[in-house]
Amino acid sequence: MFVSLFLAAAAAGHRPPRVAPMPDRDTAAWWQATQQLSGDDMEGRDVGSPGYDRAAQLVAAAFAKAGLKPAGENGSFFQTLKLTDVTIDKEGTHLAIDGRPLRFLQDLTLRASSDLPAELGGTIAFRGYCGREAMGDVKGKIILCYGTRKPGFPTPAERTEAARAGGAIGVLTIADPSFTVEPPRWPAAYARTVTFEDAKPVAVDRMLLGTVNVDALANMIEGSGRDPAAIVTEGSAGRPLPSFDAGRFTARIALSHRAIRSDNVLAMLPGTDPVLKDEVIVLSAHLDGYGFGEPVDGDALYNGAFDDAAYVALLERLAERRAGKGYRRSVLFAAFTGEEKGLLGATYFTSRPTVPIRAIVADINLDQLRPIFPLDLLTVHALNDSTLGDAVRDVAARQKIAVRIDPEPERNLLTRADHWPFIRKGIPATGFVFGYRPGSPAEKIYRGWYDTRYHRPQDDLTQPIDWAAAGKFNRFFYDLTAQVADAPDRPRWKPGSAYAKP
Template sequence: MLLKSLTVLGAAVFAATPASRVAEIEDPDTAAWWQATEALSGDAMEGRDTGSPGYDRAAGLLAAKFAAAGLKPAGENGTWFQPLRFSDETVDPVASRISVGAARLRMLHDVTVAPSPGMPGTVRAALAFRGYCAPGTLGDVRGKVVLCYGWRRAGLTSGATRAAAVEQAGAAGIVTIADPGFTVEPMRWPVAYARRVAPVDASAPAADRLLVTTLNPQALAGVLAGSGHDAAALLRAGSAGASLPSFDLDAPFVATVAMRRRMITSANVLGVLPGRDPLLRREHVVLSAHLDGYGRGEAVRGDGLYNGALDNAAYVALLQRLAERRKGVGYRRSVIFAAFTGEEKGLLGAHAFVARPTVPRGDLVANINLDQLRPIFPLELLTVHALDDTTLGDMVRATATAAGVAVQRDPEPERNLLRRADHWPFLAAGIPATGFVFGYRPGTEAERRYRLWYETRYHKPQDDAGQPMDWTAAAKFNAFFYALVERVADAPAAPAWKPASVLREPARR
């Protein structure tokens, strides 16, 4: 009954939602796509946070639109939905306190916390800086909180390595200085919230007993005040990967972390366009985009609603638009239209669907995922995930070439974008999958716009429906997507792994 009411409520919200920018767009298909984007990213959806009423409204709206477009329900028990249960642990930023000596650190602005079930609520300990916190370099830090430079590039420590080393050394906590030298994607401050959402049966995270925090590098000077160490010099050395000192601070680290804990439910939205070929209709191509966003969080320039227009309402809207264009007319293969929940919390909806698909697992032959797409400059180049790993990549290349778009492998693998979007659970399970990023040539205006977007709008309230757009680029990508789906869904043979794939062996395990 609840899921049925979501569909009815979603349809009502759509009818009341104005379309403020559609008149700017000359191409009718692009205008219809953006109208759907505005509906999904409007304030009425409250940013579509996992487990929120706003997310449920968006899910109901999308289900109603899928039904009107001629799709069939592909969720559980004949519905449009695959409900999932999660535990939600959120730090209360007002009731929590972290300080180093006289320096009070502002929650979400100067410091953030990674919650975990076994995390201590209070910590009072000595603070010790240990450089990059490589294993074997910490010395005696038992009972202390260890301050580490958070190197994010190849060649030195990783976050997992640092946390494991600190935990094994018997420390009480870890404070990681966010790496300002990682300029390809710097950490964004303030953080929306400090939160962990996980499946109810998930095992505890690594370093569960530690207080795990991240420090804004701009707050380091206050932390080091009176220690005789220069924060600016330390950050310059760390950004360059140079040698860093080890030293203990006299000022104590004191933390009281107040938590809010609850159980939440959030659903994947699933529809299917049945295939028309008697021999191939058993095979299913999954088209996916994540419906969830950040919801309400710490305000940025007075705005605390994270609408998530390009991340990722626009590309859920593109799934809706493709369904509307097809009007119930199938491809040779069946196509599942999947709007996943919990992507922003760790690809939760996609992992759940791949683990427990609503069709036989062996019938899933490919995934085309829509995320990480920013149509804010001309589309001349696409970065393609898993481009060389399966024949799906060959289909992408052929479709892009026909559209006058070049393709490339990921030029910034240190960002780990391959594993940060919903195509990854499919690849890890051995199912050919791909996703895309608008590419750019180094040093061009396109790169400038791309970097600026990540600095000023990514995971911020400013990712809304009023932001600058390149409508021609958006239309070009949408047409590419329509053509790619047709090529894959109608091809004589389903996508297959290539023997030389570097992802193939991990997928088999």
């Protein structure tokens, strides 16, 4: 039987799931749930896909079996989002510079928009870091910018606004290879934009917006007399860059539109305290992944095992351990959809909660977790902003885990996961990253994972895992949930926090 499974997986371009000893039964049960949610039959759990729907049904069934109560719409476990999916189809899309072809998704990727013209063209105008003062005559042109992430330089929004104000028809940004804390990844999986069905159009929807692979820069500016290597060297260092015009960029773009639906999976473990049961702690992770995309090393299925099937599985495992036994406060288990498309599920839930918004007193979010090296340090989002951080410190200390604030704020991890919509609503929230010290073997492993597996097909069930670290974090999460849900006082923002609502 195992041999037949191996051969079937190999034929599909995937290695079979690992068969390895686990350190304990709880970790083994967690990994079994992870395998169910991130196996090839779930097809990467893309928003609006049959694979996602199958995964959502599995999660709902697990919650029900564990004794949780439906907390979705109409007495169900589901909250349905109506969405619009706009995709730039690779087939039928042709991009060129002075007639020289550019490889879509390999050399550059574009932002999909319903209002994007089917055909357009314009002179490439390199304008350095693309501050307003650098624009000059750009009307009808396509601006090429060096996308440094260094502080003090124009942001993506500022670059786009400067170009739009000058009459440019597009902005293409060179992905900065010097941003080594999270280097650019190529190829892009696809070019898709998923929005709420009733989302209003924005001013830049008719502009050509995209990202350029630095390896394609020589082709982009050929004939200009400029040295692409010098531009990369100077741009990576944040030194002054020239402004110049290059060749003519042309695009024929094939767009497809779909109306789709996708569900948040919501379940409640009712509280036991006569007073505190009316307060709700949300435990969240995102169920969606990338689905099928541009192949990497011959593999086109982006399983999303660590990101984030493993931590939806951890919600299932906690529910199973509790077996219907409540904490003092009520706990809402939330497997959100659409995180990878812009935190859609969490944003929808916090705008249209299925429980009174004032009853929600905290969110503990599970994402950005990579159990691939020993766990002795955790980066904790909003650690010093609320009393949740105090609970984290207490539980972590008991497990001999040090904690710290984010040492790489330039990555904007705080705003890139499902705790962020809760924070924006004034609800204390937190999330975690396995921490590492500069120059350590753990840092090397972490950087390597982001370079080769993050948002790639290689985030699958065959990747290396530190079982002891995985189990240790799971126990940390169980204990933190109990401490917060059973504490006499609800989590609160601390005085002076930038996120505290008046």
